[in-house]
Amino acid sequence: MFRGPKAAEHYIGRSFKVTMKKNLSYFSLRRKKDTRDGILFLIPAILFFLIFVGIPMLMAFGLMFHSYNLLTPPKWNGLANIRRLLIDPQFLKTLGNTFKFFIILTPIHCILALGLAYIVSEVKNNTLRSVYRSLIYFPTIVTTASVAIVWVYMFATDTGFINYFLRRTGVGNVPWMTDPVMIYVTIAIFSAWKFIGTTFLYYFVGLQNIPAAYHEAAHIDGAGRFRIFFKITLPLLSPTIFFVFVTNMIGVFQIFDEPYFIAGNNPAARSLALHIYQNAFDNIRIGYASVLAVIMFIIIMIITAVQFTFQKRWVNYDYE
Secondary structure, three states, X not given: OOOHHHHHHHHHHHHHHHXXXXXXXXXXXXXXXXHHHHHHHHHHHHHHHHHHHHHHXXXXXXXXXXXXXXXXXXXXXXXXHHHHHHXXXXXXXXXXXXXXXXXXXXXXXXXXXXXXXXXXXXXXXXXXXXXXXXXXXXXXXXXXXXXXXXXXXXXXXXOOHHHHHXXXXXXXXXXXOOOOOHHHHHHHHHHHHHHHXXXXXXXXXXXXXXXXXXXXHHHHOOOOHHHHHHHHHHHHHHHHHHXXXXXXXXXXXXXXXXXXHHHOOOHHHOOHXXXXXXXXXXXXXXXXXXXXXXXXXXXXXXXXXXXXXXXXXXXXXXXX
């Protein structure tokens, strides 16, 4: 039996060790439980990815060396599809159109959505802020096909009401969907209205997650709104900006709905994704369409890898 200070020190030390052991055991069990729950939540998404993305992707890599028309079994044709790619004049045209979409749409989505998110986040009234947020996000939940049909009627050269009002003002008809330049303007307006809500929501959440202490300290130091935005808000929002840019870049390179529904057969706005669709399902050349799909995949992977390489220079993940 221990007595005196040494006995107390021995008892406290033993009690501390027992407590720490219990805490470590608790945290270990909690970590295992969280890991198990996380895996269970991920299983549906993983299965969806494997069935609808992973397996078709592997099949595309295999079919690019085959001749396949959906009616007969695939036949090995070696590099014939790749040789067809080298002499296909539409490939470079559609690839160039896709890069045009990238140059036009990516800044519109990334910059305009940021401005809207910042303006809405500065609204003090919670009810008004919720209304604005809902109005901006609402177009994204409407089906693209239905909106595109209305859009085509709106911007029709002779019968659209947009040109009707332009004629009344003396401007005259504008070939929104037939002119090689104006078709990009039409698609840009449509894409901004229809899809900017998702990007806006990413930015809005990112702005809400920035600690208010940074802005309060800047206000105390006498910094103005303009300086706070560029010196504090943007650097702390850089992870969200990076995510938005990468996802928008991938989405633009896969652009299909706008050229298909709005541009129609206008070759000036035919994207690479639409070219893949036409070869696969209009011309029934699955093997050649697989080559085009693999090319698109490689381009997106290269650009994404470049973005991840250079993001260390400007993305700030440290809020502390």
